[in-house]
Amino acid sequence: MANITKKVSWSSRGDDSALTGEGTPLLNGTEIPKPSRQDPIRGRPKEIPHNEKLLSLKYESLDYDNIENQLFLEEERRMSHMGFRCLEISRWVICGLIGILTGLIACFIDIMVEKLAGYKYQVIKENIEKFTEVGGLSISLILWAVLNCAFVLVGGVMVAFFEPIAAGSGIPQIKCYLNGVKIPRVVRLKTLVVKVIGVICSVAGGLAVGKEGPMIHSGAVVAAGVSQGRSTSLKRDFKMFEYFRRDTEKRDFVSAGAAAGVSAAFGAPVGGVLFSLEEGASFWNQMLTWRIFFASMISTFTLNFFLSIYHGKPGDLSNPGLINFGRFESDSVAYYYYEIPLFMCMGALGGLLGALFNSLNYWLTIFRIRYVHRPCLQVIEALLVAAVTAAVSFTMIYFSNDCQPLGPEHNEEYPLQLFCADGEYNAMATAFFNTPERSVRSLFHNQPGSYNPLTLGLFTLTYFFLACWTYGLAVSAGVFIPSLLIGAAWGRLCGILLASFTPTSPIWADPGKYALIGAAAQLGGIVRMTLSLTVIMVEATGNVTYGLPIMLVLMIAKIVGDYFQEGLYDIHIKLQSVPFLHWEAPATSHWLTAREVMSSPVTCFNRIEKVGTIVDVLSNTSTNHNGFPVVVQVLDSDEPAKLCGLILRSQLIVLLKHKVFVELARSRLSQRKLQLKDFRDAYPRFPPIQSIHVSQDERECMMDLTEFMNPTPYTVPQDTSLPRVFKLFRALGLRHLVVADDVNRVIGLVTRKDLARYHLGKHGLEELQLAQT
Amino acid sequence: MLPYNLYLFFVFVAIDVPSLKCGDVVHLSASESADKLEAVPSLSTAAVSSPVPPVDTVFSFSLLSSFPEDLEVSDYCSDLLHIFGQRYVAYVNCLVPAARPVKVCQSCYSTYGSVVEIYKNISSDQMGPGNVTCRDSLLRSDRLMLVYQLYSNLESLWEDSNCAQCVTGHLESLTNDTLYFMSTLNQTLTCFEKYQQGNHTELCKNCKSAYGTLNVLYSQMEQNSTLCIDIEDAMNMTRRLWSKNFNCSFPREENVPVIAVSSFMLFLPIIFYLSSFLHSEQKKRKLIHPRRAKSNTSLMNIQDKLS
DSSP states (O other): OOOOOOBOOOOSOSOOOOOOOTTSOOOOOOOOOOOOSSOGGGGSOOEEEOOSSEEETTOEEOOOSOOOOHHHHHHHHHSOHHHHHHHHHHHHHHHHHHHHHHHHHHHHHHHHHHHHHHHHHHHHHHHHHHHHHHSOHHHHHHHHHHHHHHHHHHHHHIIIIIOGGGOBOSHHHHHHHHHTEEOTTTTOHHHHHHHHHHHHHHHHTTOSOBSSHHHHHHHHHHHHHHHHTEETTTTEEOOOOGGGOSHHHHHHHHHHHHHHHHHHHHTOHHHHHHHHHHHHTTSOOHHHHHHHHHHHHHHHHHHHHHHHHHTTOTTOOOOOSSSOOOOOOSGGGOOOGGGHHHHHHHHHHHHHHHHHHHHHHHHHHHHHHHHOOSHHHHHHHHHHHHHHHHHHHHHHHHHOOOEEEOOTTOOOSSOOOTTSOTTEEEHHHHHHSSOHHHHHHHHHHSOTTSSOHHHHHHHHHHHHHHHHHHTTSSSBOBSHHHHHHHHHHHHHHHHHHHHHHOTTOGGGGOHHHHHHHHHHHHHHHHHOOOHHHHHHHHHHHTOGGGHHHHHHHHHHHHHHHHHHOOOHHHHHHHHTTOOOOOSSOOSSOTTOBHHHHSBOSOOOEESEEEHHHHHHHHHOTTOOOSEEEEEEOOTTSOOOOEEEEEEEHHHHHHHHHTTOOHHHHHHOTTOOOOOHHHHHHHOSOOOOGGGSOOOHHHHTSEEEOTTTSBSSOOEEETTOBHHHHHHHHHHHTOSEEEEEOTTOOEEEEEEHHHHHTEEEETTEEEEOEEEEO | OHHHHHHHHHHHHHHHHHHHHHHHHHTSOHHHHHHGGGHHHHHHHHHHHSSSOOOHHHHHHHHHTOOOGGGSOOHHHHHHHHHHHHHHHHHHHHHGGGTTTTOHHHHHHHHHHHHHHHHHHHHOOSOOTTSOOHIIIIISSSSSOHHHHHHHHHHHHHHHTTGGGTBOTTSSSBOHHHHHHHHHHHHHHHHHHHHSSSOHHHHHHHSHHHHHHHHHHHHHHHHTTOOOHHHHHHHHHHHHIIIIISOOSOOOOOHHHHHHHHHHHHHHHHHHHHHHHHHSOOOEEEEEBOOBSSTTOSHHHHHHHHO
């Protein structure tokens, strides 16, 4: 948090305790700061409706920067060569564990979804068959809606009431984490549990969602948990991997976990590594890449292995991912060079549709944040979506006249006959009356002619709106599969239409091939990932030949889509008011200097500071800062204090807790010296300042910060341009950057929120406002 | 793919040796080959007596291409070959008329059995009279492997048609399941015939039970995987008769209740969103003004500075 004496605009009510994030002290609102004298106009509280141009105070930076204080140096000196080697080995062990656990979770989700959805569809199918004969199909419709709602109710209640952060796909949150933003509660065990159960419920509940996105979040939580060797939720400490209890190490493992999640979701180990690279690439090295690749491989192998056992064919490793696109191998799905322009047109269409999807979802999300913010309302909304999904699907199936003969190999898991002739099934039902993954696969692989164009058109239209409506509900669910499904449907439609234009050579317009390209285009248009998505798609199809068309399609979808609207994940990050740092500082910002960017004046501590002052500063609600420059006053002179280090709130709290006071140290010589371990034990949830009791006597004591502060914080001169500061921040993963003048006096502090507030809007450079959320 | 490759490999090994021998034979003098002419007629008579059209026109050429006795096919083997040909023809003759409507299993299982039997004889490695096995000479002496190819074609036909499901193990008779199915089918068809003339609604009503039992029986057999192409085809035809010709499928009759229920459900979210828009308190954000060194970084100033 910025180290600024902020003029907080308080509401008239003094009981505002909304500012409670992890690691942020609870504000009991006892101290109401005096209205600022300098600027009376701003003293009034100003409230505005939520919009995208805000930065929330809730989010803090992670401490990626290593604090090289004396304790650290001591520990490093004590550590033997062997110790370092052991650390390296344990990193590999952790990565292996991450892979195995992520694979197991994926396996669990897959099996549960298959069981529950299978049960549900079986019940409904029997019911529909019964009522087709005797009449009363509206009862089947109600049964379907009720079953959907029952599943979604469980998932929705868990998410809305127990862990709201588990809503959605989790990819935006992980993106933020890898970017260096601490999202409260995002990597906790409770989140994982809610996420896993939530995703099973929402997929089994028939919502237009997939289970792939949440896998990435799950992998990240597993990684964060395993690497710490303990769980604060379970109150268990395994006394393992204590060295890794800090943000720098944890971030590396989280990126491995995200990669393992992608890898398990799509059977795409390389795609997983590239996903982590794309999202968290500012902190990267070759060794880490190799380790992450290891985790990815282990994860996909574990999933594959256990699924093969589950399917009763141990050792048959043919299920590398949750979604299995099936194999595109036959000659008929090869493409010719003259098809590439067609693919590119489809890419453009995907970009357009993606932008439309994102715009609709953007308005919907703003509405949700403003009006549907109470948990019970969120659950009701999810239930309504589930019911409407069932109703719409049923109506579509009911009025569909598209009957297809049952194939010899029974591709259709739950063929519905309804009003079709005996021995035929309703083609609309294969698309709607199925889990989305299976629908995608049948769109890719069913014989040409198994869908008629009208069916596909209607399906695309309804599913587009359903998916758009569903994303952002308070259920954990991913957007990958719905996007793929929409794209596969209109892609297949394109293929069929092309084939009908050229009746002489029906081979080159194989609908399955166009379904794949359409799926890629739609997904690219919605999420706007580039490199990793290409590799994921190529790996999931298991066909390198499609690399070029998929790449071109994704590229064009991104270009076209970016012209209208940002990617879905970026929109959601923005709407969450997260201070997200993009790759580069906004263009045309070179004229801004650190002086204008920084916060000032800064609250500093002296190197030997009175405990009372520290406690007061820390418990001041209006200055909820996290980093404090430490200054040294040259004795017997009027010169202003000079910068000599930087200390963090968390460190101060640990020091206060252990009562490391100068006076006490003198009186009790035998007192154990504080070690780095004590700081690690308190990580990552440092107690709030209110929980630390400091007596009146102790307030008079002094604290020597020399040993604990970071003696060499990064500083910049005040004329440094914004892009330069930005680059430093982004590349080093900084949290605080001190702005110093020519004689090393602290004149300001740049934090993440100071940088993230500039962005390039429609009318040039714009500034985001800070707000409490 | 792999077994086929392996097989080819073996074949190459097998033909390698004779080809060497042949090379030796070719170097024999022309007079010797002339002596062989006497042996040819016996062979050619055998060829003529076979059902294939006479080869008189090419007879003169075949004279030139005869080989010494030890390389020729023995009488025993050529007899076998002859029988194989006859049975093969019999089977094909049986198959073709049974193609539509499909009755290949019912009518031809016994002829298939005889083909299998003779092929077994050819391919067995037991010595026949005169200590000869015909396996090598008939099946794998050349690249074409005609006998083998012919037989494997039939075999794959048999497998594709799933006839083994409907015929008892040793190809003696149809299974009881099949016979029962056929009789049920016949009942249904007679019922169809009976009511075919008049109103189809009458037919739908009266034959429903017969058709229903047939359907149930069929799905049972489907689960037990005791279906062969005959049964599948018969069922398909019956279903088509029932659904398409007689139009006995279920009519779409409940449009009103279905539309009513689903539009009610579609209506709910509209109420929900409207009510939450009107009644729910809009979430407001409290703005916080950070302290800056100079208050010139507001948006207005940015704009000014840019312009």
